[in-house]
Amino acid sequence: MSIIEFKDVSHQDILHHVSGTFREGRITTFVGPSGAGKTTCLKHINGLLSPDTGTILFKGEDIAEMDILELRKKIGMAFQSAPMIQGTVYDNLNLPKAIFDETLDRDRAAELLHHVDLSEALLDHPVKSLSGGERSRVAIARTFVNKPDVLLLDEITASLDYRTVKEIERLIRKLQQSYGVTVIWITHDLDQARRVSDDMWFLKDGELLAYGDASFIDESDDPVVQRFVRGED
Amino acid sequence: MSYIELATALVFVVIPLALTLVLRLGLERDIVIATVRSITQLLIIGYILTFVFESDSPIFMLLMILLMIGAATQNIIKKGDGIPGITWMIVLTLVTIETLTMGLMLGLGIIPFEPEKVIPISGMVIGNSMVLSLLFLNKFKDEVERSDDVIELILSLGGTPKVAIDRSLKNAIRTSMIPTVEAQKTMGLVQLPGMMSGLIIGGADPMEAVLYQLLILFLILTTASISATLVGYLAYPRLFNEKMQYIGLTYRKGE
Structure with missing residues (x-):
C-alpha cells in the first residue's frame, strides 16, 4: 500500500513530471547521479518545498491541503550535515518539543539514545564533543521524538567511516522494523542502496526513470540505468 | 573659532598626509577627498542650520x-x-x-x-x-x-x-x-x-x-x-x- 504518491510533480528546472509511489513500511532509496533532483524531491515530501505543478499525496490526502506544520511532525527528516543547536545532546533531543514550548522527559530522551545504541551518559555532553557517528545517531534519535510515520534521510552517512556506515545501516533497519516507520533514504552509494533497500527510485536530470522493487537496478534493460550501475554516469 | 584658525588646524591633515606618503600607504587621495568633503558638507550644513534656526519654522x-x-x-x-x-x-x-x-x-x-x-x-x-x-x-x-x-x-x-x-x-x-x-x-x-x-x-x-x-x-x-x-x-x-x-x-x- 502506498503512503506517499507523486503525481506529475515538476519544480523549477529541477524536477520534471515525476510520478511514482512509496510503499508503506518499507525502505526506499533514492539513487541517481549528482544533480538528479534527489534532495529537492525529498524536501517536497515534508513540505520544505512545493511543486510548481502536480500533486503529492500523503495517505491519499493532497499535502497542499494539509496543515503543513502537522504534516512535518508526521514526516521526520535527518539532514546530511546533522545540524545541531548549541548546547547538550539533551537540548538537541528536546528541540522538537521545545519549539512547541514543551519538554521531553529525560527518561524518554535516555530511551531514544538507547534506540540508537548510545549511552544515556551522553545526555549532558555538549554536542560539540560528539564524533561524526554519534552526531548522526543523535540526529536520527531526534527525528523519533515526534513519532513520525515517515523518516526522510538525506545522505546521512556521507562523511562517516565504513564501520560507522554499516552500524547506521543496521540501526535504521532496526528502527524501521521496531517502529514500523516508512524510510525514504537518499544515498550516493549504490552498494549501500543495494544493502538497505526494499524499493528504489532512480532519478536522472530531474526525471524519475524507474522505481519499484530494488532488484530492478541490477535487472533493468534501460541503458541509462545500466550505465549508472557500471559507474559511467 | 575663525576661518583663519580653521585653516591653521589643517596642520592635522598634513601630518597623516605626510605619513601616508613616507610609508607609501596609498591613502593620500582618500585623505584629501575626506578633508574636502567634510569641510564642504559641514560648512553647508552650518549655513542651513543657521537659516533654519533663524527662521524658527x-x-x-x-x-x-x-x-x-x-x-x-x-x-x-x-x-x-x-x-x-x-x-x-x-x-x-x-x-x-x-x-x-x-x-x-x-x-x-x-x-x-x-x-x-x-x-x-x-x-x-x-x-x-x-x-x-x-x-x-x-x-x-x-x-x-x-x-x-x-x-x-x-x-x-x-x-x-x-x-x-x-x-x-x-x-x-x-x-x-x-x-x-x-x-x-x-x-x-x-x-x-x-x-x-x-x-x-x-x-x-x-x-x-x-x-x-x-x-x-x-x-x-x-x-x-x-x-x-x-x-x-x-x-x-x-x-x-x-x-x-x-x-x-x-x-x-x-x-
Missing part, C-alpha cells in the same frame, strides 16, 4: 529631519541587499524611533520645542539608529547564512518560521547592541562623549553639558534596542514564503 525643522532620515536610509539599504522591501522597513524604523523619542522628550517637557534642541538631538537619534541598523543587518545576514541548516531543521520538525529563526534573530539583536551598552559602561572614564565635549568647548556649564549628555545616552540605549528589534522583526518574515518554507536571502542577479 517647524516646516524647515521637519524638512531637516526628513533629509536626515532619507540620507540614513540611503546609507543603510546597501547593507540590506538580499532582504526584499528593506527600504520601507528602514524608513518605518527611523520614523518610528524619531517620532517616539521626540514625542516623549517634547511631551514630557524634557526639551523645549526649539530647532536648536530638536534638530541636533534628532541627528543623534537618527545617526545612532543608522549605525545600529547597519550593525544589525550585517550580523543578521551572517547569522542566517551560517544557520540555514538549523532553520530548515526546525521547520522540518514542524516549527513556525518565527521559532525557526528565533536564535539567529536574537543573536543578531544582542550582538548589535553590545557595543552601545559596553561604550556606556566606560563613558566619562575613557573619553568624554562628543556632545558633552562640544558643549564645554562652546562655553556651556560642565554640569549642564553632563545632563544633556546623559539624556543622549539614555536616548541612544532606546534607539539601539528599538532599531535592531524593529528592523529584525520586520525583516525576518521576508526570508520565508506563505507556505512556511525557507527562501533565505534573495540577491538579485549581478549582486
Whole structure:
C-alpha cells in the first residue's frame, strides 16, 4: 500500500513530471547521479518545498491541503550535515518539543539514545564533543521524538567511516522494523542502496526513470540505468 | 573659532598626509577627498542650520529631519541587499524611533520645542539608529547564512518560521547592541562623549553639558534596542514564503 504518491510533480528546472509511489513500511532509496533532483524531491515530501505543478499525496490526502506544520511532525527528516543547536545532546533531543514550548522527559530522551545504541551518559555532553557517528545517531534519535510515520534521510552517512556506515545501516533497519516507520533514504552509494533497500527510485536530470522493487537496478534493460550501475554516469 | 584658525588646524591633515606618503600607504587621495568633503558638507550644513534656526519654522525643522532620515536610509539599504522591501522597513524604523523619542522628550517637557534642541538631538537619534541598523543587518545576514541548516531543521520538525529563526534573530539583536551598552559602561572614564565635549568647548556649564549628555545616552540605549528589534522583526518574515518554507536571502542577479 502506498503512503506517499507523486503525481506529475515538476519544480523549477529541477524536477520534471515525476510520478511514482512509496510503499508503506518499507525502505526506499533514492539513487541517481549528482544533480538528479534527489534532495529537492525529498524536501517536497515534508513540505520544505512545493511543486510548481502536480500533486503529492500523503495517505491519499493532497499535502497542499494539509496543515503543513502537522504534516512535518508526521514526516521526520535527518539532514546530511546533522545540524545541531548549541548546547547538550539533551537540548538537541528536546528541540522538537521545545519549539512547541514543551519538554521531553529525560527518561524518554535516555530511551531514544538507547534506540540508537548510545549511552544515556551522553545526555549532558555538549554536542560539540560528539564524533561524526554519534552526531548522526543523535540526529536520527531526534527525528523519533515526534513519532513520525515517515523518516526522510538525506545522505546521512556521507562523511562517516565504513564501520560507522554499516552500524547506521543496521540501526535504521532496526528502527524501521521496531517502529514500523516508512524510510525514504537518499544515498550516493549504490552498494549501500543495494544493502538497505526494499524499493528504489532512480532519478536522472530531474526525471524519475524507474522505481519499484530494488532488484530492478541490477535487472533493468534501460541503458541509462545500466550505465549508472557500471559507474559511467 | 575663525576661518583663519580653521585653516591653521589643517596642520592635522598634513601630518597623516605626510605619513601616508613616507610609508607609501596609498591613502593620500582618500585623505584629501575626506578633508574636502567634510569641510564642504559641514560648512553647508552650518549655513542651513543657521537659516533654519533663524527662521524658527517647524516646516524647515521637519524638512531637516526628513533629509536626515532619507540620507540614513540611503546609507543603510546597501547593507540590506538580499532582504526584499528593506527600504520601507528602514524608513518605518527611523520614523518610528524619531517620532517616539521626540514625542516623549517634547511631551514630557524634557526639551523645549526649539530647532536648536530638536534638530541636533534628532541627528543623534537618527545617526545612532543608522549605525545600529547597519550593525544589525550585517550580523543578521551572517547569522542566517551560517544557520540555514538549523532553520530548515526546525521547520522540518514542524516549527513556525518565527521559532525557526528565533536564535539567529536574537543573536543578531544582542550582538548589535553590545557595543552601545559596553561604550556606556566606560563613558566619562575613557573619553568624554562628543556632545558633552562640544558643549564645554562652546562655553556651556560642565554640569549642564553632563545632563544633556546623559539624556543622549539614555536616548541612544532606546534607539539601539528599538532599531535592531524593529528592523529584525520586520525583516525576518521576508526570508520565508506563505507556505512556511525557507527562501533565505534573495540577491538579485549581478549582486
